Amino acid sequence: MTTRYIVAVDGVPPSPSPISNAVVVGNQCWISGQLSVGPDGKYQPGTAGEEAERAFAHVFRIAEAAGFARSEIVYVDLAFIDLADVAEVNALYGALFPEGRRPARTIYQAVALPFGGRIKVQAVAARV
Template sequence: MAKHFITQVPGTPIPLSPISQAVVVGNTCHISGQLATYDDGYRPGSSHEEAEHAFELLFRIAEHAGFERSDIVYVDIAFIDMTRDVAAINALYGALFTNPPARTIYQAVAMRD
């Protein structure tokens, strides 16, 4: 089956690693994890602000690949501090999706500065 590698979507920052932003295989799109990065690098903000920007990038990449927000079926979300951040992210997640996709959430302490 043919694969289409998307390495740089216009309007998104250049990836920080040697990765494809997405790979389309058939009618499935696999999108790499998104962070609150901009053209000038990472900009720390509240958990809501950072997640909102990461989702904005995710949606841009999906659209560029020919998919819609409603096509998203699964999301992984990594938190630095789940106890502090999960309520804000749950509110955002609920607002972004009419039919929320399945998801896994986990705490990634090593992401701390």
């Protein structure tokens, strides 16, 4: 079993933290938490849906760089600053993941997120 550390991904700005964007172990890809940041690495504020859309775009790019398809994402972890934003993000989530192929998911409220973000998205992809 070879472990791969995915650090540089086209279209995903490098993290200011000493982390890997993802780690691939066997048939699993563990994707680090992603925020609404632009190509310059700076936080891009917006509605919860807009921020989630940018964060999910990073998750999908990272998964692809690691050799995994969006359909192989099996778990999503969403941290919200305000749980009142869940309904808005649910609409996006339903569009990103089709019925019958939706990953398991955890939602929780965070006290704070880096850069003052509204939502953080992390995920796990797996091949069966």
